[in-house]
Amino acid sequence: MRKRRVRAALLSVAILGLLPLSAAAAPAAAAPQRAPVGEARIVIHQGTSTGGRVIAAATLYCFPTGGTHPRPYSACRALARAGGDIGALESVRRPCPMVYRPVTVVAKSFWRGSASFVVRGYSNLCTAVADSGGVFDLSRRTYG
Structure with a gap:
């Protein structure tokens, strides 16, 4: 007992x-999570128009970093340097093959209350990646 x-x-x-x-x-x-400072949606189409097959797409959230982009930290840094303006991304010097495989990139971003939208055609995916400072690099492979 x-x-x-x-x-x-x-x-x-x-x-x-x-x-x-x-x-x-x-x-x-x-507790609510902090809203991102910026976000971007990127879609890459095969060919010279947005009517081509979608070959890659990603969402990018910045500060806090996340989304489906394969390299969100470097992409957010590049986007931050451009003030969140997709159209003002700095290109990087990088060797690209002179192969004509056109792609069309559709990208929109919202950064600290401002929006930007871009539709651009490139001769190949490598030039798209170089012109965007790596933001349009949605490939899953890494480069040495």
Whole structure:
């Protein structure tokens, strides 16, 4: 009989001891996440128009970084240098083959309340990646 009372008392103390922890944890779990500073949606079409087959598409969120872009950190840095303006991305020097495989890139971004939209044609995917500072690089492979 005494053992039951001791167990019941210990169980009560244990339960009461856990209540403040669970009550404190609940608001932390419900805290809203910070909205991104900027975001971009990029779609790459095969050919010379937006009517071509979609060969790649990605969403990019910046600060906090995320989305489906394969290299979100470097893409967000490049987009931040351009002030979030997709049309003002700095090109990078990079050797590209002189092969004509045209692509058309459709990209829109929202950055600190401002929007930008671009539709551009390129002779091949390599030149699109170089012209965008790597933001349009949606390939899953890495370059050495």
